[in-house]
Amino acid sequence: MDWLDGAVLRGSGEDAFVVEYGEEIAPEIGRRVAALADAFDRAAPDGLVEVVPTFRSLLVLYDPERTTREALLAALPAPDDDPSHETGTHWTLPVCLEGEAAEDIAECAAGLGISEARLREIFLAGTYQVGMYGFAPGFAYLSGVDEALAIPRRPQPRPPMPAGSLILAGGMAALTSISMPTGWYVIGRTAITLFRPEAEPMVPFAVGDRIAFRAVPLDELDRLAATHDGGLTRTTS
Amino acid sequence: MSAKTSRLKVVRPNHLLTVQDAGRQGAMRYGVSQSGPMDWVRFQLAIHLATDTSAAFEIGVAGAAFFAEGRVQLAVTGPGFTARISGGRTATFEPPLRLTLEEGETLTVTPGSTGMWAYVAVKGIDFGPPVLGSLATNARTGLGARDMGTAFPCPAPAFAEPALFDDPYPTGGTIGVLPGPQHHMFPETVRDRFAAEPFTLTDALDRMGYRLEGPKIEAIRHDIISDGIVEGAIQVPGNGQPIVLCADRAPTGGYPKIAIVASADRPRLTQHRPGDTIRFEWIDEAAARDRRRAIAERVTVLTPRVRNSFTSEFLAGRNLIGGVWPKETEADDALGDA
Known part of the structure; x- marks a missing residue:
């Protein structure tokens, strides 16, 4: 299989292009995007400026004085088609889904027509994939939300929530890195710091990584807030 | 020292x-x-x-x-x-x-x-x-x-x-644009209208983006699963009024992007003020690169301004700050004043 099988190349100006694997969120699409981003990282072809992976596509920025779209694609290593060679790390992240950490959980459950307990149960049963960063440094969008939790965005934004919040809307979840008003529902809070400009890498997760959540009570969250990584652990399989 | x-x-x-x-x-x-x-x-x-x-x-x-x-x-x-x-x-x-x-x-x-x-x-x-x-x-x-x-x-x-x-930068003229990653979501008649009719800059503009006002630019859908955004991308939310995304834009976003402003023409757009009118023109990648190269070269081969472009205001100022300006320029001035 070629990198471009089933993909569409889209224009994005004189010094960028987009490799689009689909127009929706799906695990297979996300896997291909992460693999292509990884291939560009490893090949590091001359003239490549940077790549931006998203749920469904890879934006490739380059210097047109030094290379071409064709040369960049030709520099990629052959794709590894074995699906068992899944890229990405598996993590477990503590989250508090109650009290002041989950301000909107009752409203969200009511909107979904399920109980709060059922919402927690469905959410904690899932595994989520980091689909992309965007909006703000370290702001991580997650796919893998169960259809039973697909709630539309609010018609009006709610007041700002703390950084580290777990928010839900539009069939996605997100971990917030800044405090801001949002049209999403705040259903929990983590103690993780999602952006450290001085660290290498500057974010804890790579696009394509998978996250399972472990529920903790509010006092445990406060304790974890004092730690460096908010209780994040690499999952051993 | x-x-x-x-x-x-x-x-x-x-x-x-x-x-x-x-x-x-x-x-x-x-x-x-x-x-x-x-x-x-x-x-x-x-x-x-x-x-x-x-x-x-x-x-x-x-x-x-x-x-x-x-x-x-x-x-x-x-x-x-x-x-x-x-x-x-x-x-x-x-x-x-x-x-x-x-x-x-x-x-x-x-x-x-x-x-x-x-x-x-x-x-x-x-x-x-x-x-x-x-x-x-x-x-x-x-x-x-x-x-x-x-x-x-x-x-x-x-x-x-x-x-x-x-x-060294030319003023006036249309603003060259290239197809954006959701170009295909805008019907051809809409793409034609985008280049045929003028847009006015609104006062909603900052280092993130410039909101424009003009003919309604309708896509087949105005929400997409977010993808990456380059500088100069023109996104169109549901109201059909384009937003030109600038230096401080978020790197991803969920509105369809009809076009990307050619880098050579971005300054012409961003130096416009609210109320100014602009027109877009579809160009291809080769033309965009040629424009950029030409301007980049002009920046590096500057020579000091010639005598006849000095304003009287400048001449008055120069006299007051005597000694700041190079002797050969003063000689040229004297010659030109004759």
């Missing part, structure tokens, strides 16, 4: 005054905006004229003033802006220019009736350590922001002759 290092102090910082370099690379994938100048041509011109620096002050329509603690060489660029020296000599000039401020003098950069962004690049200025490899300030997230009230050290061993230059 004086033992004391010269410093330059911002007199009254304002929120439109930031430090910018060419922008932040490699971290868009982590949600970090590129930032960088709103007008790369005038920015590069300022850097080129000042020498020995990779970053400059970007000045908005609030203007800016700088106080020299010691001798400082700097360059000022920006269409429609004026640069005034006071506190020692007194003179007013029209950028682009390179000059040397003496101890105790103040440079005031003021917008005129046109233009949005000006640059002051200072030879040898130390803006402190870079953040993620860049000195650029993101006005939206605050990344890279620094205390603008500080006196920035400007160690520089030598100074070039002061001089006035012609602005």
Whole structure:
């Protein structure tokens, strides 16, 4: 299989292009995007400026004085088609889904027509994939939300929530890195710091990584807030 | 050589005054905006004229003033802006220019009736350590922001002759655009209308983006699963009114992008003011690159402005600050005055 099988190349100006694997969120699409981003990282072809992976596509920025779209694609290593060679790390992240950490959980459950307990149960049963960063440094969008939790965005934004919040809307979840008003529902809070400009890498997760959540009570969250990584652990399989 | 290092102090910082370099690379994938100048041509011109620096002050329509603690060489660029020296000599000039401020003098950069962004690049200025490899300030997230009230050290061993230059950037004309990643979501008649009818800049504009007003530009859908956004991308939300995304844009977004403004034509767009009217023109990638190359070359082959472009205001100013301008320029002036 070629990198471009089933993909569409889209224009994005004189010094960028987009490799689009689909127009929706799906695990297979996300896997291909992460693999292509990884291939560009490893090949590091001359003239490549940077790549931006998203749920469904890879934006490739380059210097047109030094290379071409064709040369960049030709520099990629052959794709590894074995699906068992899944890229990405598996993590477990503590989250508090109650009290002041989950301000909107009752409203969200009511909107979904399920109980709060059922919402927690469905959410904690899932595994989520980091689909992309965007909006703000370290702001991580997650796919893998169960259809039973697909709630539309609010018609009006709610007041700002703390950084580290777990928010839900539009069939996605997100971990917030800044405090801001949002049209999403705040259903929990983590103690993780999602952006450290001085660290290498500057974010804890790579696009394509998978996250399972472990529920903790509010006092445990406060304790974890004092730690460096908010209780994040690499999952051993 | 004086033992004391010269410093330059911002007199009254304002929120439109930031430090910018060419922008932040490699971290868009982590949600970090590129930032960088709103007008790369005038920015590069300022850097080129000042020498020995990779970053400059970007000045908005609030203007800016700088106080020299010691001798400082700097360059000022920006269409429609004026640069005034006071506190020692007194003179007013029209950028682009390179000059040397003496101890105790103040440079005031003021917008005129046109233009949005000006640059002051200072030879040898130390803006402190870079953040993620860049000195650029993101006005939206605050990344890279620094205390603008500080006196920035400007160690520089030598100074070039002061001089006035012609602005190398052509004014007027249509704004070239290339197809954006959701070009296919806009019917052909809509794409034609996008280039055929004028748009007006609204007053909703900043370093993140410029909202336009004009014919309704309808896509088959106005929400997409977010993808990456380059500088100059034109996204169209559900109201059909385009937004041009600029230096401090978020690196991803969920509205369809009909077009990307050619880099050569971005300054022409961003230097427009609210109420101004612009027109787009579809061009191809080769034409966009040719335009960019031509302008980039013009920035590096500048010669000082010729005598007959001096205004009477300049001549009056030059007389007051006698000695600042090079002798050969004065000779030319005398010749031209005859």
